[in-house]
Amino acid sequence: MLDVCIIGGGVIGTAISRELSRYQLQVRLVEKNEDVGTETTKANSGIVHGGYDAKHGSLKGFFSAKGNAMYPQLEEELHFGYRQTGSFVVAFNETQEIELDRLLENGTKNGARGLSIISGDEAREMEPHLSKSITKALLCATAGVTSPYELAVALAENAVKNGVEFSFHTEVNGVEKTDDHFVLHTNQGPIEAKIVINAAGLYADRVSAMIGEDNFTITPRQGQYVLLDKDQSFMTDTVIFQAPENGSKGVLVTPTVHHNILVGPNSDYIDEKGDVATTSEVISRIMEAGRKSIDAINTRKVIRSFAGNRATSSKHDFSIGETAVKGFVNVAGIESPGLTSAPAIAVHVADILKEMGVEMVADPNFDPTRKAYQRIAGMSGSELKNLIAEDPAYGRVICRCETISEGEIVDAIHRGLPITSVDAVKRRTRAGMGRCQGGFCAPRVMEIISRETGLSMEEIEKQGKGSYLLTKRTKDALERGGQDA
Ligand SMILES: Cc1cc2nc3c(=O)[nH]c(=O)nc-3n(C[C@H](O)[C@H](O)[C@H](O)COP(=O)(O)OP(=O)(O)OC[C@H]3O[C@@H](n4cnc5c(N)ncnc54)[C@H](O)[C@@H]3O)c2cc1C
Structure with a gap:
């Protein structure tokens, strides 16, 4: 049985997962989509606010000023x-x-x-x-x-490195409370956990209502x-x-x-x-x-x-804390400045677990760092030459608009989180983010994902939810008399 199951892989869920990976706990994060950072976390202003805007006395005001101050160190550790x-x-x-x-x-x-x-x-x-x-x-x-989605990826990769499990394509449809733990009913089967953290963003009201806590709407x-x-x-x-x-x-x-x-x-x-x-x-x-x-x-x-x-709550502020159902923690209504506040909220959630009596023993092997990407765009001639001598894949440019090499894409695929979509590679490397928006490089990115993961080309999605780019090979379609072409 898990010690903690986190529902939702946005910046809030991933920040909490990384924070909890500092302790000797068995933690899993479940996410209904194909990757982290695919909902509100991927589409916002990307600003680390100063903390002057949210009303004094509100949780938004408190956590945004605190979160802002944590960013320089976080960047140093996670790049x-x-x-x-x-x-x-x-x-x-x-x-x-x-x-x-x-x-x-x-x-x-x-x-x-x-x-x-x-x-x-x-x-x-x-x-x-x-x-x-x-x-x-x-x-x-x-x-x-x-970069909000790169932050979510970095937090998740660091959490994986420190022992957290991630389950994608896993949607929680119901939550049952037994005497001493929870059973989460998901489309991938039941998951048992002593503590549940609801970080489901826009859907946090629905997840909270699954245990009868329906006193707010989003x-x-x-x-x-x-x-x-x-x-x-x-x-x-x-x-x-x-x-x-x-x-x-x-x-x-x-x-x-x-x-x-x-x-x-x-x-x-x-x-x-x-x-x-x-x-x-x-x-x-x-x-x-x-x-x-x-x-x-x-x-x-x-x-x-x-x-x-924005996940606008009927409570007009962040709602963070253990609910009336013991062991079930809501981290809900996290609209702006949620991105700014995420690192400070994560520390606060760890403190809440301590107050709840969870045994939080520091993991002596915790490593707060994540390797930076070797970005060929902006490298000097000699840096690039040395890198290509080490690994020739850095000499093959896949995305011409943003100058992204095959080496960067291969690196992104092998960092511990499962990669099944073209957009997952785009969020990590920027391949497809330039002027042509992936018109040239998407097929080549698919070939690399297929080669590196063993997925067939037909199994690779654009951005989850069955958004397949290819249905079958042209030859197979033609052999059937072009009926499905
Ligand atoms: C227009 C706009 C501008 C913003 N600008 C800023 C800004 O400049 N600075 C700032 O600090 N903040 C900003 N924010 C706020 C910030 O983007 C959010 O606070 C933050 O992204 C919320 O993260 P989250 O993890 O709570 O939600 P999400 O990113 O939505 O993550 C929740 C995750 O839960 C998953 N999920 C939901 N239900 C289930 C289920 N049943 N089972 C499994 N998984 C589930 C979802 O798929 C999703 O991935 C802005 C927001 C918006 C919309």
């Missing part, structure tokens, strides 16, 4: 991609300037660091493409950007984005928020950790938790709003649009 860029909240009028004062005061109470209010000219000196209409800005020097609140080409990175290397006005937070313009520019999101309640479709109406609205901060935003430079859904 997932993080840059401390700083952020501005820009004001265009006196009403918004008052908002900046309020945010400064709130942030100071939360323990946010590096806050100051600067003039519009000072802000433009730092970021020359900012609009001339900006009158003042709240600078937060400790804000940054990260409503999806959508955010759509556009991603601009890397040649637009001149616009800003600082995260640009707009000051909130009339209850609206405005649209942000931000560099990504990989030097694209991201514009968005909107904030609209929707009916379906899994609805991540974008619409031209919302995209136009976002671009228009973004141009208020930086008017150089150019529609022709959009390389893709995407949407993510």
